[in-house]
Amino acid sequence: MFLSTERQWPLNAWYQAAWSHEVADAPLARTLLNEEVVLFRDAEGKASALEDRCCHRATPLRLGEVVAEGLRCGYHGLTFDGTGRCVAIPGQDTIPRNAKVRSYPILERQEIVWIWMGDPDLASADKLHVDFPWNDDHENWPHIHDMYEIDCNFMLLVDNLMDLTHIPYIHRKTIGGGDQRGQVDATMDVTETETGVHYIRWMEGIVPPPTYVKGAGFTEGTLVDRWQEFEYVVPSSVVQWTGALEAGRGARADREQDGGFNLRLYHGITPKTESTCYYFWTPLNGYKPKDEAATRILHEEIAVTFDEDLEFLESQQACMAQTLDRPLVNVKHDVARVPARRAIERMIRAETA
């Protein structure tokens, strides 16, 4: 609907289905790329994903229970293991060969449950292009996981993250406050990568925004050098490292100095349907890792910011869906957004060729 290719997403790719902690001893239902999926974790701790439909009477398996043998349908008790094979039918000994449901390859890494919705024979771990080791390092990068369901095409959220000049407009009361002009006129270095696009923006000697002041405790009148480093990785991850140091401390040369403000953010954006998506996000506290309250406050501040985006994304979706025949006009600040779109369209074309 919003891409120049007909297909909205590649099928043969890993998508985030859930945060690891969400997949536990109760079935978890998700709509992924237009399919109804149910996730569960067995007694050995292995996560599995099945189609959310019993093969007996089309009842959703999410209404069932996780038992020793697998996932048991809540209607008449048919039970399926993690491969989708029916392993028990109450009241009968022989299980027909066609009693099975579809299962989906799962890969669990760095606190993320990845799912492969395409051809299972093509699934392999080396096709996961994103790496976010900080998720495994709660000591130095403490963080809280979150997920929003948003009524917009998943790429509208990628668009949002690829053009940060929206910050001084949408977020002028939170992270976009302070020096509006300085934020729009940041330097911008964009590099196309094999799997997406990378950019870094620098705003030097600017007044820090309220969120940064609150987080890092910059004193009244301090100017800062602020950076925003983002990488989009197809099909639907964005890795972020942003922060600020007092001007004069040489942030450009060394961003890993103590003090200042410094956070990483993982964004996982998975299509539910053409017009809806899951937005998995977690901000990692890199500036006061021993301070639990700081981690919590950081999470709350980011949540407020994302809430501001929601109204825009959902209104944009509704408007765009109604006006697909009308032209759009790119501007200079689409310099990272446009190659991000090209990257996913390339991936879709390669798959459908």
Add this chain to the structure above:
Amino acid sequence: MFLSTERQWPLNAWYQAAWSHEVADAPLARTLLNEEVVLFRDAEGKASALEDRCCHRATPLRLGEVVAEGLRCGYHGLTFDGTGRCVAIPGQDTIPRNAKVRSYPILERQEIVWIWMGDPDLASADKLHVDFPWNDDHENWPHIHDMYEIDCNFMLLVDNLMDLTHIPYIHRKTIGGGDQRGQVDATMDVTETETGVHYIRWMEGIVPPPTYVKGAGFTEGTLVDRWQEFEYVVPSSVVQWTGALEAGRGARADREQDGGFNLRLYHGITPKTESTCYYFWTPLNGYKPKDEAATRILHEEIAVTFDEDLEFLESQQACMAQTLDRPLVNVKHDVARVPARRAIERMIRAETA
């Protein structure tokens, strides 16, 4: 949508439109087999059914009033008698011949208002195949009438009643509690009839479920012989007689003994649309007929049970409607459900041949 024939229901058949007490001196609107119908009772007590649309300006007649002459439209006062003829137009003496609305044959019996949605010339009382005399016997079978609107195809509800192995799963906290295995492994006698299917299940020497204990006052440790007798009558009635006697009292030979637990249930299931239905139900207290509180408690317990079914039926409907192209697998316990489906499909085919 859920039958192998194209048509979802026979038209030339009696369907429950309402309980008798529901049709009173105010118009009652119902959507029946995709048509908007309004029911009312005239001063002589005769129930009538008209299309719910004034022939003047397509205003629903349900917004009108029952007056001496019939049903008066609430917008401009046109009045229609029970045959659908316009008998009054305010401000004019001559009534045009085409001023009329459609009327539907009505048959009222055993506290049920039956409606005929098909060809009126084919309607006759002998085509009502269901008989439930206990509705007329409030002394020995006191009961309360109820109705649920459910977002599922009407035959999913019939399916539900034709395979009681769902009870130890969906209703494990109410009527399905106690001996789960014993309930699944009941003996099952199925007989196809001219108008549907009949079955009786026996569970002998089992722990009674909590609902039965509450109702009949079985003492701690008592085992019972429990029966479930059901008959499906096309197109959409299910007649039920269930109960339990202490094991050893010879329930199989004589179920009409005093004591124990014993109820009849009438289920009337009428399609609103392909994906929604009305579920008329009334449980009749045959075990403590003089005890008003027992009748009320029975009704409440059954309501709790049916509430448990609702989530399953509506989720199943949504899932099935989305996956019509996917196969389903019958199991041994579909032994009554499958002939019930065959019976209604036969009836539809006979009508459309």
Add this chain to the structure above:
Amino acid sequence: MFLSTERQWPLNAWYQAAWSHEVADAPLARTLLNEEVVLFRDAEGKASALEDRCCHRATPLRLGEVVAEGLRCGYHGLTFDGTGRCVAIPGQDTIPRNAKVRSYPILERQEIVWIWMGDPDLASADKLHVDFPWNDDHENWPHIHDMYEIDCNFMLLVDNLMDLTHIPYIHRKTIGGGDQRGQVDATMDVTETETGVHYIRWMEGIVPPPTYVKGAGFTEGTLVDRWQEFEYVVPSSVVQWTGALEAGRGARADREQDGGFNLRLYHGITPKTESTCYYFWTPLNGYKPKDEAATRILHEEIAVTFDEDLEFLESQQACMAQTLDRPLVNVKHDVARVPARRAIERMIRAETA
């Protein structure tokens, strides 16, 4: 859907977009004739209307802000003047020629903001056929503006106003109370005009309805001569003058006498979609113009009356939309309604010929 022509409304005509006071320093979004429009008023007080979609990323402009240069998009800051031209893009000096949004001709008169949704080259002030000078005379005709969003085709509301025999039925508890028969049997003088239809109804020597008694203070037992004068002006205005004088005071010869009950009402009905509309209305207090409380009470009484119509209009819409293939029957009291329909159909045919 409800007209015998295919098109639902003429495009080349003035429609009420808003009351003047509604268009202020914040953007106001309206759906007009199936198009999303945003209205705003610039620093000089000039009202403008643009399509509610930024040409950059299809974000609704209603989420933006009115600034000195025009309306600024809330997402990335593009700014448009009242003609739809983009006058600012943050971060770039050159503005591409195709950076523009559609604008709509606006005409503001008598407290109404009129919009022209068709070919802008055809828009001219002389094509506004309705005149309601009393809106500008708050001293002698004090009034409060209101607007309802109604889920019905706009012409169903015109129909409602063209056949007042609905009053003793729908409004029997408010303005239709009192002498029901007398109200139905009013004399009715209908005149087709070049731009619609005019009628006046007289009910002489009748018991006044409760609303009139409350408003004018008629004493117990007083009979009145009551008039209802209405004019429909294509495409979607209805101008009303109604009132009552004590019987014997010669109301027919002179309705402008002091005392009695006397109000004017402006009805502006603008299609949102085929099945929804905006209903702009204001009742003008012509009987106690110095009495602020009377103006407020009049407004509240009329609001109660219109609330009674709402259920009918929305139910009628739903019923009519479902039964377009079924015939309707006109009655004698459609004598003004039918020429009103003919007038708008003539206008649509002239435009589409």
